[in-house]
Amino acid sequence: MADYDYDLFVIGAGSGGVRASRVAAAHGAKVAVAEEHKVGGTCVIRGCVPKKLLVYGSHFAEDLEDAANYGWSFENAKFDWARLRDHVLNDVDRLNGLYEKTLESHGVERIMQRAMVKSAHTVELADGREVTAKYILVAVGGWPFVPQFEGAEHCITSNEVFHLDKLPKRIVIAGAGYIALEFAGIFNALGCHVTVVNRSNVILRGYDESLRDRLLQITMSRGIEYKFHCPFQKVQKREDGAFDVHLEGQDPLVADQVLVATGRRPKTDGLGLENAGIELDDGGAIPVDEYSKTSCDSIYAVGDVTDRIQLTPVAIREGQAFADTVFGGKPSTVDYACVPSAVFSQPPLAGVGLTEGEARNTYGNIRVYSSDFRPMKNVFADRQERGLYKLICEEPTGKVLGLHMIGPDAPEILQAAAIAVKAGLTKADFDATVALHPSMAEELVLMR
Known part of the structure; x- marks a missing residue:
């Protein structure tokens, strides 16, 4: 690869791009990554991490309200938005620094400016400089979509x-x-x-x-x-x-x-992919094969820019699989079946596998088990909100096709349960597991 400046040039230092960069470097590749903002991508800088911290911060309002029945009283409690905001932004800076150290420790060169594709093996930087690479990886993620309307x-x-x-x-x-x-x-x-x-x-x-x-x-x-x-x-x-x-x-x-x-759209505007003969789909995403390769053999893409599953852990796995395939001699793909996801609403909900509607359309003969309950904490706090867990099973095998839940801590509970769904366990396997009492999670093995 001596004919090129780099073995791999990555455009975008989000979760997928960082993982691909450091793994490729660990495999012995000479790697550079270009990023026009901070290192860490949407999730770390302006997405799931700071948003989850705001969820935590806002949830104290409910906790303080419920505390009275638990014997606690708080006088003159007040909320300071600026204090929470600044703590969140400081944590974003902390994480940005950790990501930078990760790249540095793996010998990955950071180029803090915008980059675009000039040809199959050439990238043009914002300062006008052109660099070459044996492989180019596009990992620029997505961007908020704003409809057109006055104002x-x-x-x-x-x-x-x-x-x-x-x-x-x-x-x-x-x-x-x-x-x-x-x-x-x-x-x-x-x-x-x-x-x-x-x-x-x-x-x-x-x-x-x-x-x-x-x-x-x-x-x-x-x-x-x-x-x-x-x-x-x-x-x-x-x-x-x-x-x-x-x-x-x-x-x-x-x-x-x-x-x-x-919604969000792939951030492909102005990337110059057409210079390498790559055509985008109708939504602006980059079409790729199972190995994340585009129609140009030297250019790959991972993460939200491909619009497969827009989740950070998926982008990380795609980046890992790409690096192992191209530089590690281990052809690897990502299994997109049974990927768990959550909505950190209040209360939160989470799910893995097929929904009831999807299962009926695909399998026809299914059985739905559920538990509609009032969490103990809500009962004691005199809060009327109820949780709902659903287990979607194939008939007559009992294989679990999907698991969905809404209620306190649903995402935390689902992560472990998703392993069982991914493993293809049955309702009988759930029933054979002794309940952990008293907990909300025990409803998983008590559904009827």
Whole structure:
């Protein structure tokens, strides 16, 4: 590979790009990675990590409210948005530093500027310099999608929401996917008036319908307002800094912030992939084969930019498989079956495998076991919210096809249970396991 400046040049230092870089370097490759912002990608910088910290912070409102029945009293408790915000941003900086050290310790060169594909083996940097590589890996991730409407420039996305100067008293959130509902829960718990606006009447498309309905009921009871079948028409800024949000068929809403969370798109604009003969799909994603290779033999892509499964752990596995395949002599692919996922709404929900609807369409003959219960903590705190667990099984074998749950700590419980689903265990295997009492997790082996 002496004919090239690098064995591998990675565009994008998110989770997938960092994993691919360090593993390729560990296999002996000379590696460089270009990143125009911070190292760590969406998850670490402006996604799941800082958002989860905001979830933790906002949940104390519920915990303080429930504490009275547990014998605790708090006088003059108050919340400081700036303090939480700054702690979160400081932790982002800490993680960015750890990612940088990881690359440095593996001998990966960091180039902190934008890069684009010039040809099959050439990358052009923002400063005009061109470098060559035997292989190029594109791992630039996704970017928030904002529909076109008048006044869209007044709205913020999940990129900017972590940097708000102050907590809005009224916030309108466009969209009803996981990003929208996670932030709806955060702001609602912190005392904001939250209105969720969606073009359709479906929230969390792709998740089990029973869990979606339960989340809708609970969040409405907590004060979140929903406006369905209401596309945005325009957003106008008032002289006092507030906004008038005009919706189709509705009276205007007044908000202090408007958050657009209508999905994410692969960040492929201006990457120059056409210079290597690579055509994007209709959604702007990079088509790849099972080994993450594009139509150009020397260019690969991993993570959200391929629009396979937009989850950080999946991008990491794709980056690992790429490096092992190309530089480690171990052809590796990623198994996309039974990938667990969660929504850190309040309460959270999580699932793995097929939903009830998917299982019926695929297998026809199935049986659904469930447990609809009020968690002990909620009973004692006099909170009426109920958890719901569902086990979707094939008949007559009893093989577990899917597991879905909503309730406190659902994501923490699901991770271990997902191993059983991935392993192809049956309802009989669950039944044969002694319950861990008293716990919410014991409902997994008690469902009827």
